[in-house]
Amino acid sequence: MAGGEDRLTAWLANLAGSGDRIGDDAALLEVGGRRLALSVDSQRANVHIPSDLDPAAAARRLLAVCLSDLAATGAEPRWALLALGVDDEKSARRFLAAFGRRGRRYGIELIGGDTARSSSPGHLDASLTVIGEVPPGSSPLTRSAARAGDELWVGGALGESALGLELVRLGARIAGRKARLPEGLPPDLARTASRVVRRHLEPRPQLELGLVLGRRSPPGAAIDISDGLAVDAGRLCRASEVGCVFDRTALAPRADACRLASHLGLDPLELLRRGGEDYVLLFTLPASSTFRYPGCRRIGRITSRPGMSLLRPDGRLDPLSPKGWDHLG
Numbered sequence: 509m510a511g512g513e514d515r516l517t518a519w520l521a522n523l524a525g526s527g528d529r530i531g532d533d534a535a536l537l538e539v540g541g542r543r544l545a546l547s548v549d550s551q552r553a554n555v556h557i558p559s560d561l562d563p564a565a566a567a568r569r570l571l572a573v574c575l576s577d578l579a580a581t582g583a584e585p586r587w588a589l590l591a592l593g594v595d596d597e598k599s600a601r602r603f604l605a606a607f608g609r610r611g612r613r614y615g616i617e618l619i620g621g622d623t624a625r626s627s628s629p630g631h632l633d634a635s636l637t638v639i640g641e642v643p644p645g646s647s648p649l650t651r652s653a654a655r656a657g658d659e660l661w662v663g664g665a666l667g668e669s670a671l672g673l674e675l676v677r678l679g680a681r682i683a684g685r686k687a688r689l690p691e692g693l694p695p696d697l698a699r700t701a702s703r704v705v706r707r708h709l710e711p712r713p714q715l716e717l718g719l720v721l722g723r724r725s726p727p728g729a730a731i732d733i734s735d736g737l738a739v740d741a742g743r744l745c746r747a748s749e750v751g752c753v754f755d756r757t758a759l760a761p762r763a764d765a766c767r768l769a770s771h772l773g774l775d776p777l778e779l780l781r782r783g784g785e786d787y788v789l790l791f792t793l794p795a796s797s798t799f800r801y802p803g804c805r806r807i808g809r810i811t812s813r814p815g816m817s818l819l820r821p822d823g824r825l826d827p828l829s830p831k832g833w834d835h836l837g
Contacts, residue, residue, distance in 0.1 A: 533580035545583035553631035564606035575713035582722025583640030590621035593633035646722035651747035654729035656812035663789040670783025672708030711787040742830025
């Protein structure tokens with residue numbers, strides 16, 4: 509069953525004309541023979557980021573989460589519009605300088621926006637609209653292209669951002685090029701902890717992978733994992749009117765991440781299924797496809813029967829509910 513955020517989206521789609529442009533990671537429009545992808549996202553203090561996060565880190569995170577939506581539609585970044593709420597000019601300059609440097613790396617141009625005082629003192633609020641373009645000769649990726657018999661793939665490690673979030677709650681931050689970790693963490697877990705903190709605070713959008721998938725024929729379905737594997741897979745399945753089965757063995761987290769999760773008293777498989785904010789692509793390919801791309805692996809298959817389940821090593825199937833992060837849940 510869809511959560512509150514998905515119910516609101518479905519309700520809105522019924523009000524917004526045909527509603528057929530609402531539901532994918534980015535809205536797809538054809539303008540003058542060019543296929544554009546448009547998306548908007550935000551970063552709000554004490555909702556998405558800690559209130560004391562460096563404005564430069566907040567800028568990089570905002571850009572990354574927005575560009576991940578373009579990656580999920582197979583689009584290249586082109587332009588951006590920014591609405592920024594800050595308390596002082598120094599913070600604004602630090603945010604904008606970092607945004608500009610990272611934006612140039614991704615080939616995106618800031619073409620306008622708005623600035624205002626933040627709604628709460630010391631709390632940065634920012635919203636970004638990004639516009640990308642599906643290259644000629646490629647096909648846009650959508651959530652509705654999965655077909656029974658397809659294989660289900662993921663573009664990287666899952667659950668590590670949720671593990672990083674737990675460390676951020678304990679005080680971890682990014683300080684320059686280093687991760688500042690909570691006190692009392694065993695030395696042998698420091699490298700893993702630094703990695704997962706960066707996975708949470710500085711995600712990397714899989715733009716090149718999205719372009720590679722868009723050049724395939726057929727391109728298959730795709731979604732970026734922002735709210736957790738279970739909930740985002742559920743969205744893809746509902747859009748395609750299919751179901752899926754995950755291979756529990758293929759979902760096994762990295763051993764070092766399991767050790768860190770155990771130290772923090774967390775279930776690594778639960779983090780993987782429901783954690784969210786991994787910002788890697790979940791996508792489908794035809795059965796027995798030969799596909800090689802760094803970090804990608806097959807984790808399941810698409811079924812004609814609706815619903816999701818988890819395949820145990822002994823062959824039994826456990827039902828899997830589409831639960832994860834929900835802003836209105």
